[in-house]
Amino acid sequence: MRTSHRVNATPCPLIREISKLAHTIPDIIHMEIGDFGKEFKEMHKEFIASLLAEATKEGYLNYTENNGLYELRSAIADYYKKQHNVKIEPENVVVTIGAMEGLFLSLLLILDAGDKILLPDPGYPNYTSESILVGAEPIYYSLDSNFHPNISDIATQAKKSKAIILNTPNNPTGAVYPKNVLKEIAEIAKENSLVVISDETYENIIFEKKHHTMLKFDDIRDNLIVVNSFSKSVAITGLRLGFIILPDGLSEITSKIQENIIASPPAMIQKAAVSLLENYKKITRKVTQKLKKNKDALLKKLHKLPKISYAPPKGGFYLFLNVSEYYSSSYKFAMDLIRAKRVAVTPGIGFGKNGEGYVRISYSSSYEEVLEGAKRIVEFLKEGGDKLAQQN
Numbered sequence: 001m002r003t004s005h006r007v008n009a010t011p012c013p014l015i016r017e018i019s020k021l022a023h024t025i026p027d028i029i030h031m032e033i034g035d036f037g038k039e040f041k042e043m044h045k046e047f048i049a050s051l052l053a054e055a056t057k058e059g060y061l062n063y064t065e066n067n068g069l070y071e072l073r074s075a076i077a078d079y080y081k082k083q084h085n086v087k088i089e090p091e092n093v094v095v096t097i098g099a100m101e102g103l104f105l106s107l108l109l110i111l112d113a114g115d116k117i118l119l120p121d122p123g124y125p126n127y128t129s130e131s132i133l134v135g136a137e138p139i140y141y142s143l144d145s146n147f148h149p150n151i152s153d154i155a156t157q158a159k160k161s162k163a164i165i166l167n168t169p170n171n172p173t174g175a176v177y178p179k180n181v182l183k184e185i186a187e188i189a190k191e192n193s194l195v196v197i198s199d200e201t202y203e204n205i206i207f208e209k210k211h212h213t214m215l216k217f218d219d220i221r222d223n224l225i226v227v228n229s230f231s232k233s234v235a236i237t238g239l240r241l242g243f244i245i246l247p248d249g250l251s252e253i254t255s256k257i258q259e260n261i262i263a264s265p266p267a268m269i270q271k272a273a274v275s276l277l278e279n280y281k282k283i284t285r286k287v288t289q290k291l292k293k294n295k296d297a298l299l300k301k302l303h304k305l306p307k308i309s310y311a312p313p314k315g316g317f318y319l320f321l322n323v324s325e326y327y328s329s330s331y332k333f334a335m336d337l338i339r340a341k342r343v344a345v346t347p348g349i350g351f352g353k354n355g356e357g358y359v360r361i362s363y364s365s366s367y368e369e370v371l372e373g374a375k376r377i378v379e380f381l382k383e384g385g386d387k388l389a390q391q392n
């Protein structure tokens with residue numbers, strides 16, 4: 001079959017290639033994926049199972065409103081009031097199939113073919129693929145040494161762009177953007193009537209700093225979409241439930257888009273999410289504590305390597321490790337590491353050309369696996385990395 005130019009032009013994420021290879025190797029330590037290991041899934045699975053069973057028994061078995069159950073949209077509006085002290089109405093919320101569909105819906109909503117959209121490099125690769133899928137043209141802004149967005153780069157490129165995507169806490173860098181950085185971006189966006197899509201999927205996984213939502217900047221509320229998700233906050237990505245927060249007056253249009261893609265998110269999962277939100281603080285605190293323990297253990301082990309460098313992660317569950325003193329190709333590093341030590345990580349080049357020289361290490365598997373993975377990475381580099389790989 002002849003497939004569309006848009007689909008043909010959409011790159012396949014490198015992480016999928018690595019993950020596919022990793023799954024063919026026995027005794028592999030998975031540190032490549034943005035997903036959770038067994039210990040995390042065990043934490044809340046009984047509770048979620050009971051909520052889903054209850055919702056099903058209660059009769060949440062039909063399509064819901066396209067934009068999601070009003071009850072859930074109200075609960076999300078309340079959550080924002082309590083968590084961030086920002087006022088949104090249920091009408092500003094659209095429930096989506098994860099942040100991924102939320103992003104896609106946002107791009108469909110605002111971009112025409114050929115529009116330019118400003119994306120982070122390095123950044124979450126799906127920003128590029130989804131932009132291409134809707135026919136837009138991705139252009140990129142760089143990051144500074146703290147992995148914060150390069151403001152002058154954004155200021156220059158804003159003039160020719162229709163929208164910008166921000167992501168804090170960040171995948172793949174673990175950075176959490178300070179308020180002053182976000183404020184500067186909000187000012188540039190306002191001056192250039194740039195639509196801001198703020199991906200705050202990891203908002204609850206914060207170790208030191210505070211997460212600032214872009215919803216705090218009243219000046220840009222008319223041109224702001226916030227993307228969020230239950231996936232990472234409750235450590236169950238398979239729920240496939242997220243939401244976006246939009247300016248006033250768009251619910252009919254989003255309803256039209258939802259109708260033609262998904263009709264509505266699954267009814268019983270939406271109903272379960274209402275109860276999840278009531279318990280959110282307790283759940284997200286437990287997930288974050290466990291991730292912090294993993295992160296600290298990983299950093300302690302890697303500390304033994306003199307030639308690596310990194311910005312300590314402030315949120316999320318990734319370490320973006322600079323391995324350029326050892327390897328110039330992050331792809332080769334990842335492949336050699338898999339072959340020599342059976343540890344899978346994602347090459348930085350998979351997150352954009354500025355990601356070259358880095359690898360992303362995910363520390364969301366079990367504590368034991370993180371320790372074992374870190375031990376093997378240290379051995380790999382101490383034993384001379386590539387030389388070792390050739391012997392195996």
Ligand SMILES: Cc1ncc(COP(=O)(O)O)c(C=O)c1O
Nearest residue numbers: 034098099100124171201229231
């Ligand atoms: C930055 C970022 N945004 C969005 C998503 C999509 O998350 P969801 O599972 O809610 O679709 C991910 C998933 O890894 C992510 O890392």
